[in-house]
Amino acid sequence: MPRPTRYITTPIYYVNDVPHIGHAYTTIACDVWARFWRLDGAEVFFLTGTDEHGQKVAKAAEASGESPQAFTDRVSQTFRELARSMNIANDDFIRTTEPRHYRACEELWRRIHAAGDLYLGEYGGWYAVRDEAFYRESETTLGEDGVRRGPTGAPVEWVKEPSWFFRLSAWQERLLELYERNPDFIQPTSRRNEVISFVRAGLEDLSVSRTSFAWGVPVPDSPGHVMYVWLDALTNYLTAAGFPDETHPRWRFWPADVHVVGKDILRFHAVYWPAFLMSAGLPPPKRVFAHGWWTVEGQKMSKSLGNVVDPREEIARVGLDPFRFFLLREIPFGQDGDFTRRGLLKRLNVDLANEFGNLAQRTLGFVARNTGGVLPSPDVLSEDDRALLDAAAGLLPAMRIEIERFAFHAALEGAWQVIRDANAYIDREKPWALRKEDPVRMGTVLWVLAETLRRLAILLQPVMPDTMGRLLDQLGVGTEARDFAALAHPLPGGRPLPQPEPLFRKVEETVGQGG
Template identity: 45%
Template sequence: MTREAAGATKAGYYLTTAIFYPTASPALHSLFEAVGADALARYQRLLGNETRFLTGMDEHSAQVEPLARQHGTDPSSLVDEWAASWRYDRFIRTTDGDHVEASLEMVRRAQAAGDIYKGTYSGWYCPGDNEFKTESQLVDGHCPDHPTLELQWLEEENYFFRLSRYQEALERLYAENPSFCEPEHFRNEVLAWLREGLRDFSVSRAGTAWGIPFPGDPDHRIYVWFDALTNYVTGAGFPGDPGAFERWWPADVHVIGKNITRFHCLYWPAMLMSAGLPLPRQVFAHGFMTFRGEKMSKTRGNVIRPEDAVALFGVDGTRYVVLREIPFDRDADITLGGLVRRYNADLANDLGNLVNRTVSMSARYTDGALPAVSSAGAPADLELRATAERIIADYHTAMGSLQFDEALVALMALAGAGNGYAESQAPWNLNRQRETERVGQVLSVMAETCRLLGHLLAPFTPASAARLAEQLGVPAPYDARGAGGPGLATLLAWGSGPEGWHTGAAQPLFPRTELPEEGGSLDDTPPDDPMRDTASPGVAS
């Protein structure tokens, strides 16, 4: 297989996150990227696509060695414990043997192409993001993303990559394929850097034993870009498994934060061009959670701990409120109070109420036995079906462009339509009037709506979606990761459930929750806000 042919017969869907800086306890905002990418991976599996989801940890980050000294241990032991709790299709650790070989091969190819040379670098280095900063990037002498950290002035002899050689090639890439970087507003920043002219960048560091030895010079270690960025091809099988690489590469999408577009949208494609490898199909940059207009960070002390969010909302509820409240393509302010209101309004009230009343009334009025939804042909029934089909189309459009908040808006519109249908048809009145046949038809339409909602929820709240299906009496035909089913095209077709089914027992899917009386550091809801309910502290049982 030639280098250029890799990916020509690619099968399967391959998505990645940026690899994370090592930490014992990432904050919720740091997991935003992984939660969104996980929802996308589940959606792709539900569509019927074989999917590979890659994330990992940048264990050769510059701060690991000093942190290990502070903890009285060695770097490898420090990161082993931090990596143990992550689970994905592949979790890359930059100390993995196959990744070391991939990084070495990428450098060797750049050397063979004449793109590596030795020079002297001096500049301000931010230890918070492993990046040298230009004077124009500094704010009051500090990194804008890490304003409490002191920059380090470094001057050392390093190896450099000839990024400037790829100026015209990258200009051509964006002229021919502008959607290589999405969304447009972050692409415009990349194009502005491109117009300024590309500068070569350092690809090695000296004076440390932690890291991958630089090919041909044991006194240097491969610096972050040829180490961290290379993880994407490592996860696809490069260079040791050509069959896997042909199957998975190029990546369908790299999901990254908006602060690292320069490296993924300029450095990385140039490195791949130098290596003779195909480019990823798209880089999608997400925005950040903010609090009072400021980016969340541990150094600012304005973070939400995942365990606090899970105590309030559960795992699935946390996934939902984060992706519903924060558009994936831009920044958004959040507070715990706002997340609580969203959870209660959407999940506990609208969706939870629809499922509970459907299952409860089915048990009460029909002993849980529902007729086929095809028997329901009243104008209101057909109207809800048409609404569902339109909403499902909107949902797919939103998911295809990683607009997760819009997909969830569509989903909740269907829940609202289902509740509106229940109110208009009033099966409780029909039951009192002994219109048994019509009661069964109405409840079958409500149950069909809930069945569709369960599949739409599955990428976002997988465990709760499975419980919803169990309560309806139609267990999901795919595994906990969303794989193995017939595909959403089949599952989301109106009436594609069983001809008639028997509902189970009603259980609250999303119990209401409330903030503790003392609120929290990120709860800026005024005490007299009518939307705030502080009658009962803690998490509702």
């Protein structure tokens, strides 16, 4: 029986700036989703990369005194390095300046053109270079400073130039039908409602080429025109799947299971992208999930405030796995959240060190000191034993549901309930008293705790891969027995365990960390 396929994408990150916590958040969430389904037996394709064309990049390159290609080569590498530093297990890193991407864009354009959905005209409208987006006049406001701005606050300028147009207006009803047939196409629900309202308000044809600059994918058979950066950028998801070669081994992953995006680029992914694809005769993605934004210590993150969070600095402070855990545990994915260093340290010191790390240390330390470092075999299981083991066994089906719907916080809360149950079990069973009173019972209690730890470690690998790998090492679990199928085979007693080491080290809060 063939393994199920899953295809997940981050947005491709725009190279006009350096990576920050927002990029880390999206990429880590996708990484956890991808790792989870791989461990559950699926064949997963996980894509990230960089978006390298457009007027904004051309201006940023000019300001830095570099050619656009040299500029994008340099900045794209910082995103690749960030992915490595966060232990991201992506299968491909796409750049929109690659020849394979040009081929995919040209073929998509030709198919849309053949469908009759492109026509040549002249564009006149408000354009935000910062957003690489066109806005209706009703979406702009004129400030007291005399500057007209779009809904994101980005300045807009009146642009008038020859342009190819996509007949987006002709797709209004078909898009609404798509949303109606697929209620989960846009998530969370609040974002779905926003998109439906936008589409119902009426769609205008979309300018999809530019002639005022040249840094982009050339439009086939139309000298002087480059593709609108969003048509170019969105096509990356097809490029990486092998398009236009539909015999490519990766093509079996299309349509993508989920595009994970920030809420600011939802319209491009949930309106323009499915219309482009359906026009070209291709199936749209199955789902677009828009997550929220992070503020920092209660303030909007901005370079002018000097409060942009560098993920690498936070990883250096607390460690990679605690940082990954914090981002997904702190707020429901899809909602806005506030980053505070106090909150980060609390998750490390309380959830990880005090609760989880202490559970592992109490259990494995007791085995090392009292059973000669050999894991005991269980005797007759009591009701209390079975209750804890059943709670641990119930985690996988519950986590499948939560991870599929990107409710990482709920999946982690379920795991932490078992951790708290296990700590309470130790306090009730008192293995230190059983050592003298009933050593056979003590052995059963230690085995139940070790088996609970094994289940937790296997299931939490997607979130904290390195730390859970170390815990599985300490439990004597080989690398061949760490996928979810291995959960069906309990720990054998009688095996010697290595000397335990702490999983997490507390970090003391220092004055001035705020929050």
